[in-house]
Amino acid sequence: MKLFPIVAATVFSLSASAALAQEAAATGADATLAGPGLTMGKAATMPLKYVNIQDSDLVVSKLIGVDLYNKNDETIGEISDVVIGGGKSVIGVVASVGGFLGVGESYVVLDPASIALAEEDGAWKAYVDTTKDDLTKAPKLDYSKLKK
Structure with missing residues (x-):
């Protein structure tokens, strides 16, 4: 079984999403990214980079x-x-806990470093060192209070 930190898996996959936030199309060897707080030609911009992903990336x-x-292989x-x-970078993974068929569930935000990913028989699993009860008691995320 292969275990990967979630950060490594998601950082590579999110690098392409930064291009969607561009204010102006950037081309050529001197292209820079522009987004919230960043403008073309300012010192805060960074050079455009390309990433090669591997078959093992998620x-x-x-x-x-x-x-x-x-740890007991129970779904929590x-x-x-x-x-x-x-x-800029992955700081949390939102987990839904409790409830049944989407009713009564709540959301908690986990540190990506506390999650291990494993691919088993072509399907991904995420492992955390906690119980369902402790996860249910964790501080809740209220989606309605997030900026849109």
């Missing part, structure tokens, strides 16, 4: 919906979202 679209398991939640801090 894109976020495949991560959403992956079940969370504890599901990954429902990924949090990007300041538009």
